[in-house]
Amino acid sequence: MTDNKHKIGWIGMGRMGYPMAERLLKAGNDVSVWNRTKAKAEPLSEVGGKIVDTPAELSNCDAVFTMVSTGKDLGQVLFGDDGVANGGNGAIPKTIVDCSSISETESADYRELLTKAGIKFLAAPVSGNGKCVKAGKLSQVVSGPEDTFKEMQGYLETISGAGVSYVGDGELARFCKIAHNVLLGVYTQNLIEITVMAQKAGVPRHAFLDFINKSVMGSVFSKYKSNALVNLDYTTTFTPPLLRKDMDLGIKAGHALDVHMPVTVAAREAIQSHFGAASLQDDPEAYLQADFTTILETVAMQSGITELEPENVKMETGLEVKD
DSSP states (O other), rough: OOOOOOOEEEOOOOOOHHHHHHHHHHHEEEEEEEEEHHHGGGGGGGOEEEEEESSGGGGGGGGGEEOSHHHHHHHHHHHHOOTTTOOOOOOSSSSEEEEEEOHHHHHHHHHHHHHHHHEEEEEEESSHHHHHHHOOOOOEEEEEEEEHHHHHHHHHHHHEEEEEEEETTTTTHHEEEEEEEEHHHHHHHHHHHHHHHHHHHHHHHHHHHHHHHHTOOOOOHHHHHHHHHHOOOOOOOOOOHHHHHHHHHHHHHHHHHHHOOHHHHHHHHHHHHHHHTTTSSSSHHHTTTSOOOGGGHHHEEEEEOOOOOOOOOOOOOOOOOOO
């Protein structure tokens, strides 16, 4: 659902940002796009995207969506020399919707600055990867002024496909995303452990994961990660360093809120062992930029499996894009 009533700006053309902006364009919205590497944005011109040279050129948009890598990057595109919130062209956008994963503290600081400038701010981090976006199975959690959320809801639902959850004012969406990624770490570590256990007992990984995916314990996540675990396809969707960072943020939040999180702490330390194992690789830094499901190799090694082999069995991911 989208009203197509607003002039939209988009910043960020990474693995997530590109297909998210593309969904808005294909729904018929007026979208102008900026990316640090312009060539990454230019293909969107084929579906109606208007490519601009600086973030400041988006200042006359009604709403600007951002999907960048870090809180520092967000600060630069908002408040840098050519920042969209600096009043370029004598105008400022009415609303900023940030879909990035940044800390609660950074988000609060930016909200304060934007509010002083007269700009409404929605925190709208996402759950999923680029394939989820294309398949219409991305989800978003949103916090900020409720009236602003309602105004932007149609665009958010167009981007996500799976649904949007409004959780309240301020930075509550950031806490939800941290909690989400803590669950991601715990679930991934345990799913890999039981998969290796089944393999050592003599069950092929594809057969075991087929059973899990068909059971009440299966999930969208277990299904779309089965190909990685069965066929060792480590195409990057999320890296071990980013997962470790989010586990640390979750533990920090638990401490601040006096929440006992022993399972989280144990999973975080298990994930840490992957970094020690990575040091044995020829190029540890490159290895740690592969997908976080490479943790499978560490658990296998710790379990006495010296070499994993792809099983070359096609696994349905549930994210196939239907025309």
